[in-house]
Amino acid sequence: MSRLRLLVLLSVLSIIGILAVQVVWVRNAYALRERQFRQSAFIALQDVADEVARLNHFTLNRYAVTQLSDDYFIVNTDAPIDPAALETFIQGSLQAHNLITDYEYGIYNCETDRMVYGAYVGTSTLTKGRLQSIRNLPKFPRYTYYFGIRFPNQAGFVAGQLTGWVWSTVAVLLVVLFFGYTLSVVLKQRRLTEVQRDFINNITHELQTPVSTIRVAADVLQTDGITQQPNRLKQYARVLGEESQRLQKQINSILQLAKSERTGFVLERTDVNLHELMAEAAHQFAPHITLDLTATHANLYADRYHLETTLNNLIDNALKYCDKSPRIVLHTRQEHGKLIWSISDNGIGIAPKHQKAVFQQFFRVGSGHTHNVKGFGLGLYYVRQVVRAHGWQLALTSEPGQGSTFTIITKSEKVKERKSEKLTLNESLFRSFAL
Template sequence: MNRKTFRLVVFLAAISIGGILFIQIFWMDKAFDLSNKQFEHNVNLALLNVTSTLCEINQNEILPDPIEQLSSNYFIVNLNNKIAPELLETILKSEFQKREIAEDFEYGVFDCTNREMVYGRYINLKENTISTPASSTFPKLNKDAYYFGVYFPNKTSTLAGEMWIWGFSSLVLLVVVVFFGYTLMAIFRQKKLSEIQKDFINNMTHEFKTPISTIALSTDVLQSPEIINQPERLSQYAQIIKKEATRLQNQVDRVLQMATVEKNTISLTKQPFNINELIDQSIQSAQLNLTNGGQINFETKTPDATISADKVHLTNIIYNLLDNALKYNESIPKVDISTFSEKDKVTITVKDNGQGIEKKDLELIFKKFYRVHTGNLHDVKGFGLGLYYVKMIVEAHNGQISLESSPEGTTFTINLPKS
């Protein structure tokens, strides 16, 4: 599947999931709204019957539009006469049970003679327990008539609980969305690994092809009968074959080594040594690759920087950092390396004047096989294993490595414990 088709499939899948989520939320909202309207309708009918019964007992006429809904869970009923709380409670219970309203409620009665609220009771219809004093304060309204109020404190939670089937379906849908997201992440990760693997194979092919071709050409020259009479030329081509064979062997060893190097499987042979001496040796090896007046400067702020570590691996990581500083440089290379020793650790910094690393590559620079994209250019050799190896070795020694980069250059900082 090419990149364009893959993106189209991912886009359509995301649109489908988004559409399902929208429909689910839409119908949940509609269902809740319908349940709410049904509840309010039943309450209005029940309160209308309560009003009719009270007016019939008091021999009063029903006021026009006696029921007012002040909020989604608070209703008041206007009357022309006094209201007996005990009688009101009995009638309210009866009418609510007829309408199958099992929601807990509170009621309060306003007496316009004393202009005060006579509080009623909190009633639990589900458990049919003894009524208790009202737990909430009913607001005092600017009215001259008698009225009583009915308040449903748990209305929203009760209606939501009755929609359990919608909650279950939403949970199932959420699981599907999470699974889809995880699958999508796995696909992206697998695709990225596939691209990295492809780049690695291309780089490896390019790296191996050059020394093999050089060896093949040198062998053809050595097979020529005239080469026996030219000892200097014979020695020159023999050295070329040896150099390219060594280079090829080093590449193979690096690939085989990195295939098994992981943080928890690295075998370290630790011994005490002065890190400054090791850096001096690495600089001498790296200076063989210096051209065009490049230079490597070494400064130590602590002459005695003895640590206990694997000398071979640390030599490799110092050389890798120096080699990268020289390779990835379009101008005259200048590398500054320094060490600083503290009580329990040694700090090593390697600073170059190269082109720097872009911000988008900084988080990936230590990944296995990752190389900064340079288009189709192959002027800098490598498999993308060097910095991965450096990070693994540093962490295997319980150390830390960090970097800072700008267009003026890159600085690597390594902190290693002394013991």
């Protein structure tokens, strides 16, 4: 177990390391592409300034480009600028340097002390529009003749240059996901192996007990003088019969669940009176059961055998998992046209973290007290399967040390003549959902 935990820890650390390295690589690649964009924009705008200078028949003797922010540049021209020519120069220079992205520009007018002749040029549609006053570009007091240009989609343009990095990141994420899935399968398989081992241990112990008792009883019955002791003969014959029935019951429960997993429950639905079943159970498990039957109609269209076995399983659990004198209450009531019945006990209770898991196959709460109780971990799983097959609802309310209440919500039905009906588990579930 410690080796598996070490493997899981190392795997998680490896995944975190891979993701961290990938994030650092992508951030560095983006920062590099961003610097390359700014350098290309700087050179392209310097070329535009040179073109404007040649248009005005003079030569610039210094760098004309100043970057005011990440996406905004000021270009000094030292001479008046023709708007039509400027846009042509900008468009040509940006394309020459592979800066195919949207931009907006404005020319400073010293007479009005404002940025004017602004336009937004979208490379996708090559549409442009006049800049409104609210979109005036910032001025730069150090120059008299200049224009400003902004690249509003710079981040998107730079990200578009990282296609290879994006695909590599997707590939890494897929590898991590597959690795995580594989790890989860391994952990699940290990858990199933442990559950299977526990089940084999439990079933071996449970079957060994009646087999040993039967063997001892058979040895006694084979002794020469046993016929001379009729009372002893009857006692061992009774033990032999009881243990044989117990062994047969355990084998049948395992075979029945194995069959239900393969083919689903086969329900022989008939009209059943729940109050009669509860009265029989109260007589069988007396004196630990109290009846509180307040429902006016307790008739169900259900499989009598599975319903009776479900009721007996819940009562048997209440008796086994009780560390004091057992008190079990069987209760029924009518509510909004539904028959609600429950089994309450004063047993050891079930912690909230285990209340969903107790209905899983082979699951047993990991405490010394419960594992001292005989069982396969199939009782509540069987109860849930029967409830689902009938299309009913099952709820559990429990607190450690305060006992448990299993509540089943069914639809009460009046007795009427109906043909016996066989439903598989899948068919019954379909009908319950359709309703």
